[in-house]
Amino acid sequence: MSLALAHRASKTSPASLGAWASACLRAELETYPKPGLVSHRDCGAHRDMDASLLRLSATTLEPFFADLAAAGAAHAEMDDLRRIGIAAEKAMLRATGGVNTHRGAIFGLGLLCAAAGLRQRLGLNGRLGDIVTQRWGRAIGAATPNAASNGAVAGRRFRVGGARAEAAAGFPSVYAIALPALRSAHRMAPDDAEAARVQTCLALIAQLDDTNLLHRGGAAGLAFAQDAATGFLAAGGIAAPDWLMRVAAIHADFVTRNLSPGGAADLLAMALFLEPLEA
Numbered sequence: 001m002s003l004a005l006a007h008r009a010s011k012t013s014p015a016s017l018g019a020w021a022s023a024c025l026r027a028e029l030e031t032y033p034k035p036g037l038v039s040h041r042d043c044g045a046h047r048d049m050d051a052s053l054l055r056l057s058a059t060t061l062e063p064f065f066a067d068l069a070a071a072g073a074a075h076a077e078m079d080d081l082r083r084i085g086i087a088a089e090k091a092m093l094r095a096t097g098g099v100n101t102h103r104g105a106i107f108g109l110g111l112l113c114a115a116a117g118l119r120q121r122l123g124l125n126g127r128l129g130d131i132v133t134q135r136w137g138r139a140i141g142a143a144t145p146n147a148a149s150n151g152a153v154a155g156r157r158f159r160v161g162g163a164r165a166e167a168a169a170g171f172p173s174v175y176a177i178a179l180p181a182l183r184s185a186h187r188m189a190p191d192d193a194e195a196a197r198v199q200t201c202l203a204l205i206a207q208l209d210d211t212n213l214l215h216r217g218g219a220a221g222l223a224f225a226q227d228a229a230t231g232f233l234a235a236g237g238i239a240a241p242d243w244l245m246r247v248a249a250i251h252a253d254f255v256t257r258n259l260s261p262g263g264a265a266d267l268l269a270m271a272l273f274l275e276p277l278e279a
């Protein structure tokens with residue numbers, strides 16, 4: 001991941017934010033092992049996605065993230081953001097032949113891009129997640145969900161809020177779990193940014209009510225995933241000498257059980273996006 005891109009993003013023009021958001025999706029992809037998820041090494045528990053499809057999706061989305069940042073800077077209402085988000089979803093589905101690679105990421109990263117545009121325009125100091133809540137939180141909560149989506153069905157059945165609740169509350173799982181895990185993992189492994197991303201992914205899986213895990217594995221699948229990730233962290237995470245073997249074994253277990261924490265993947269990308277943007 002380019003430090004120059006991160007630096008330019010911290011200057012926050014819409015184009016640089018779009019490039020940075022897209023780079024963060026690619027960095028999430030180029031992280032192995034992520035239990036059940038697609039990486040440059042394998043397809044995890046997915047039969048319809050591979051690394052090249054996710055790279056194509058990340059590249060396709062870059063101009064939409066830039067548009068969302070520009071819309072935020074122009075004080076857009078949620079309806080305006082939604083129009084751009086839906087256009088991004090359509091472009092993603094056209095590029096991938098109908099595979100949902102990044103719908104959750106479009107939503108979360110898109111809102112953070114809009115907040116970054118607004119923060120820059122108004123010269124604000126607050127956290128981007130808080131800006132999302134203050135500016136668009138009510139409208140996010142009031143939107144009618146797509147009753148048939150995998151996430152909506154799992155959310156109703158298991159009474160969890162999913163991507164919409166996470167965004168409306170200002171991304172608490174990113175600020176309270178992922179960002180602290182990422183920063184502490186950089187201290188644990190100063191020369192291994194990929195290992196730091198693995199640690200962050202496992203920290204998210206350990207605590208997130210991921211609707212993808214619920215959709216594929218029900219409550220038992222979610223509990224299995226959370227227990228496996230918690231055990232990895234309790235054994236020292238990436239500080240343990242055999243960490244790579246341990247997390248590769250967890251990855252293999254997720255594949256055997258057809259579990260994939262797509263929500264954790266999205267929130268990992270959001271933490272990478274926020275790392276240079278939040279003091």
Ligand SMILES: CC(C)(COP(=O)(O)OP(=O)(O)OC[C@H]1O[C@@H](n2cnc3c(N)ncnc32)[C@H](O[C@H]2O[C@H](COP(=O)(O)OP(=O)(O)OP(=O)(O)O)[C@@H](O)[C@H]2O)[C@@H]1O)[C@@H](O)C(=O)NCCC(=O)NCCS
Nearest residue numbers: 085100101102103104105110149150151162163211262263
């Ligand atoms: C608000 C929307 C995102 C719609 O949400 P939806 O009703 O579909 O349900 P959610 O459960 O809320 O999840 C949507 C995706 O968000 C990710 N996610 C899951 N859990 C969480 C969580 N706890 N916190 C945050 N994010 C979460 C996850 O996305 C990833 O997984 C996707 C692949 O999913 P799926 O197709 O189901 O995959 P498979 O398991 O492979 O399915 P099968 O093959 O088995 O069928 C992938 O996209 C990842 O990104 C959830 O899937 C939103 O769509 C919406 O309202 N859009 C309108 C546009 C808009 O308003 N935009 C605003 C400005 S940008």
Ligand SMILES: Nc1ncnc2[nH]cnc12
Nearest residue numbers: 029037038101262265266
């Ligand atoms: N690496 C990944 N694997 C599977 N689903 C994802 N959604 C977002 N990133 C993903």
